[in-house]
Amino acid sequence: MSQPVLMLPDEAATQAFGERLVLALPETSLIYLYGDLGAGKTTLARALIRALGHEGAVRSPTYTLIEPYELAGRRLYHLDLYRLGSPEELEDIGLRDLLAEPATLLVEWPEKGQGVLPPADLELRLEPAGVGRRLSLHPATARGAKILKNLGFSS
Ligand code: ADP
Ligand code: MG
Numbered sequence: 398m399s400q401p402v403l404m405l406p407d408e409a410a411t412q413a414f415g416e417r418l419v420l421a422l423p424e425t426s427l428i429y430l431y432g433d434l435g436a437g438k439t440t441l442a443r444a445l446i447r448a449l450g451h452e453g454a455v456r457s458p459t460y461t462l463i464e465p466y467e468l469a470g471r472r473l474y475h476l477d478l479y480r481l482g483s484p485e486e487l488e489d490i491g492l493r494d495l496l497a498e499p500a501t502l503l504v505e506w507p508e509k510g511q512g513v514l515p516p517a518d519l520e521l522r523l524e525p526a527g528v529g530r531r532l533s534l535h536p537a538t539a540r541g542a543k544i545l546k547n548l549g550f551s552s
Contacts, residue, residue: 400536401550406529411437414532415444421547424471425499426540427515429507432523437530438505441523442475445503449473458505463490472500479506484513519544 405411418441422428430438443455449468458464458477466473474495481487487510495502496515507514518541522533534550536542 399545399550401534401545401548403532403534404526404529405437405523405532406527408437408440411440411523411530411532412444415441416448417548418544419445419448421544422501423540423543425501426544427496427502427518428504429514429517429520430503430505430523431507431520432530433525436523436525438523439477441521442503442505446473446475472498473503474500475503475505477505478509481506481509484510487513517541 403414405414418428430441432438439457446455446466446468449466449471451466451468455475456464458475459479462476462478462481464475466475476490478487492510492513504510504514504517507517507520516537518536518538520535520537520541522535524531524533534545534548536545
């Protein structure tokens with residue numbers, strides 16, 4: 398499967414990608430956001446959530462671990478697992494139920510849930526590139542490949 402790379406020269410480019418991504422997502426999708434602190438994971442998630450019609454602030458789930466949304470007739474969960482003590486704690490936030498729902502899951506720091514989190518449909522990795530960011534997209538399922546196709550990347 399192709400693994401496209403995009404250059405995001407500034408914050409506006411990250412936001413524009415979030416807006417573009419939301420249009421490409423099927424109702425159920427599992428998206429993992431990789432990258433160091435400050436890479437732009439929350440920036441991307443916020444733009445996507447706003448593009449679905451959320452008004453006002455988009456809270457970072459840094460302390461709550463999860464923020465639920467019901468927007469434009471779809472369910473979306475934004476997770477930030479940075480402060481997860483162990484992958485087993487995912488049971489406490491009801492991961493199993495979330496995965497059984499038709500919903501979009503956007504997960505920052507999926508590394509922290511390794512062993513309990515299932516494979517993503519699409520992995521996004523943000524890395525510094527000059528003053529901007531480099532975004533690489535790794536589809537891991539047929540659904541992930543479909544998302545890339547919807548984004549206009551050929552396989
Ligand atoms: P993370 O959630 O990965 O820790 P944040 O989204 O909270 O990162 O913060 C990213 C920071 O980088 C913000 O200050 C944002 O303005 C900035 N930023 C986001 N995307 C870009 C980009 N493409 N180029 C330069 N700066 C960016
Ligand atoms: Mg973040």
